Amino acid sequence: MSSFFSKTLSGLEPYVPGEQPAGVKYIKLNTNENPYPPCEAVVRAAESQAKQLHLYSDPDCRELIKAFCSVYGVDENEVIFTNGSDDILNFAFKAFCDSEHPAVFADITYGFYPVFAAVNCVPFETIPLKDDFTQDISSYIGVGKTVFIANPNAPTGIALKRSEIERIIESNPDNVVVVDEAYVDFGAESCLPLIKKYKNLLVTQTFSKSRSMAGARLGFGVACRELIADLNTIRFSTNPYNINRMTATCGVACLKNDAYTRENCEKIKKNRAYLEKNLAAMEFSFPPSMTNFVFAKHNCVSGEKVYLELKKRGILVRHFTGSRIADYNRITVGTREQCDSLINALKEIIQ
């Protein structure tokens, strides 16, 4: 740290993203990317913008918003696009938290939440998951803080019902409830239909997982127009061009080919069932996943050993070191072939 670094932020511990190895060819099952590449139309969309890169992108994302509204059935002033959904989560901490509205989230959830709290100097509290990693809903009822809830949760893969989240929203009318639905397209119930009913609900989603666009960086938030206006105040005070030309055009193409996304999600759900069946047969245990990953622990082999042995065999998974989850690995559901490679490697390792 230089002597110039802000004293306020001197204790900041940045988020550590999953490994993105250069060189060695790994089967990458560590960052929940989609194993299927974007469709042809998205590839052509990116190419179509290359010769226009001397021009700024549209800060109002008009084409993108139009395409979005026709797929999702919301009004144009009820959505905001951001540079990945990490961007909008950061905006939400800035816009909706302060000393009177501290943040609250689970002790085991997306590792970026405490980092966003810290970088925005927002106080926060955590609510422990129960022993089986399910959420303790009653602790959020009337909690009187800005709630961040990943649904389905990461890295556990467990989903809450919409009705359970609705109770949290309803009981905290003076605070915003942010529902991070990064994985919702893999089977959970979305809270999107609730935005017309509650002024304090912000739903965020991403094109990184179900829509095969992690490298393009595109996320969005849906909420009542007042919350969206607040988020745009932050966005226009930070970087009005946070969606670049290529990404915006790719996003439009992706939305116009929504069937491709839906088909891939169905394939991933099938692969997930196949992987879960095989993991169970090898004496791994895991919570039922509603995502494109499985959070698994073996009966006798440690989580760290599974991670290291898989790495030796050219397969990357995400290992966590937190005390309650050190025996687990978060394994992305890949193609059927990738699942088979993983299963074969695991068979060797547990022998």
Ligand SMILES: *Cc1c(COP(=O)(O)O)cnc(C)c1O
């Ligand atoms: C992947 C992920 C995100 C955001 O990813 P972006 O690529 O920034 O859109 C947000 N929340 C959770 C829980 C995630 O796993």
